[in-house]
Amino acid sequence: MKWLVALFCALLAAPLAADELRPAVIELTEREPGIWLLEWKLPVAATTRNIAPVFADPVLPESCKMLGEPSQRAAPLALLGSARLRCSGDLSNERFGLSELVGNADALARFVPLDRPAQTFRLTAAAPTATIAAEPETWAVARDYFVIGAEHILFGWDHLLFVIALVLLVRRGWAVAGAATAFTVAHSITLVATTLGYTGLPSRPVEALIALSIVFLAVEVTRMLRDPEHETFTRRAPWVVAFAFGLLHGFGFAGALADIGLPQGEIASALVAFNLGVEAGQLFVIAVLLALLAVIRRAVPLAETPVVRAATYGIGIIGSFWLFERVLG
Template identity: 40%
Template sequence: MLFRWLVVLGAVAILLVPQPAGAHGFSSTVYVTVGHGEQGHVRTALELEYDLLVVSAADAHGDDQLFRDGDAAFRDGDAAGQAAALAAHADAALHYVTERFQVTAGGQACTPSRAGDFTIGRQEGVPYAGLSLDWACPPASEHEIRAGLFADAEGYVKGVKTIVTYDLDGHSGSAALDAGHAAFSTGQAWYQRFWEFFRLGAEHLLTGIDHILFLLALIAGSRRLREIVLAATSFTLAHSVTFMLAALGAVDAPAHLVEPVIALSIAVVAVWHLLKPAQDLPEKGLDRAGWIRLAVVFCFGLVHGLGFAGALGIDEPWSWTLLWSLLVFNVGIEVVQLGIIAAAFPLLMLLRRHAPKAGRWTTGGVAAGVAAMGLIWFFQRAL
């Protein structure tokens, strides 16, 4: 039995080797802080992935020298050189940003100007360029922020998110923008702002295939409803704890450690199903192996929570508004997770009941494929 599944695992691994190392694909996050400036102006501070800004601005404005200077500084890891490259080509970089990021007041466009030099920092282990803009706006009680930086059509990344932290017009909080929802207004109701985070959480799980495969591994390895309920609850509690702590800044784990462990967790949970002996379940509760599996799922859930927090990328002092935004983001994740379980687990149970042999092959094949993909991602991310 074990030899058969190891053969399946190897075959699936060979078929899936071309898959990319990053299960979330090539994406990026833009961070924006919005507040009141002097003389009634609006001040925005943007943080953009440095190398992405360089290639996008150079391509948009035909500035090949910006690409050469910026790429050389990026390869050298020279923060001062990176800032100097942007300063030398400030017009191209500024035009690129302001053509794709706007502030309006009462429906009228605000006029931007650069407020200070470019700075270089780091986010998620890569250099980020800082750019402060001052916006001259007509008098208005509401402002709208619209973001379209690094659009999919440019061909460099996909699914860019813009996380906006604002304190403007008597309102404060955070908003999550993307291509489908590119703008928000300070006049939006609280439920409209929270809906953005719910949608972002749901979309993150749906587009994060590594987390979906982890759930499929849990489903394939569960033989009764109580097993998958306990496993899913354990996973939810664990990732909720670390997600909230990391998003609020209490815990910080580098992505180059978190991402390989997430991939390894997928493989371990799937292989567990392939290796465990077939035996009767106790009438009530779990046997020793069941409790061990639950503990393993909980530990890996802690790591997955760090991955969810990294996707959101909020860097803001604690507030009730932020706390509720994070909770709603987490609820979006949970709704999709429950939907996947509700759709897949009953089908597997029906198959196991009415066609036991086919059910064993199906769950075994799913587990083998998930394990293969997890191992491939682990080695790709670890190297």
């Protein structure tokens, strides 16, 4: 059953950079009849050695011509650009987007005409451009933001490690579900409040506290493994701890949404869909981990504690690295 141990530990084989999920955004907006503004935000991959864009150039509709030279400037972990276009016709069935997307990256494209409803598209590496429809899809925004929310849990490693540590600490189906629900309610509160402008915190301390929440849970799991009979407050009421840290993680989700942006006129549906996507991704991770633990418990019961201990140490080390990086870097 060594493969089970390897599979469980593979969950921790993520890069030591907690890259937030920040899709590229490209928006085509009609400013006056026939005159359009194309704007784009392209995230960059940042390391201590280099900063390189992870997306290629914008793709214009065939009926559009650029007026003058595009303007571009660097922002923290992003490249921003804009260009004025002159376009003929309503652009139906024409394509715009990006020339390519690298790896698992994705992007959001928005088409905002003067006399028709706006359209939102999710771009992927397989389909980096979108076709402008004569009539927008009713559920396009909800679908796209649901997927982005799910991806934010599955590929936003700091949030993912918090959920994994929570499962390792609780390990009982209904108790995990209750703690996860408390986490979801809490991050939904701060996410909505921050997005709508009622509150907010600077990103650096929020990211440091998120890393601290991961370290805290890893320490709690280690204490449980050393003394299974001693119940700490976290073990007695995991939903309270999950709720408290969920408020912090909500600020992190809000930061990701601020980078992506919300479609005007459909903010409510986008927020609801994003939250539902986060919850769906979270429940998927919990179900997989509980099933994996159950398999290990039945097939090789003596391996359960070593596997959980190895996973916990891995989570604690990564969380500690992020904490020092975010406090000192």
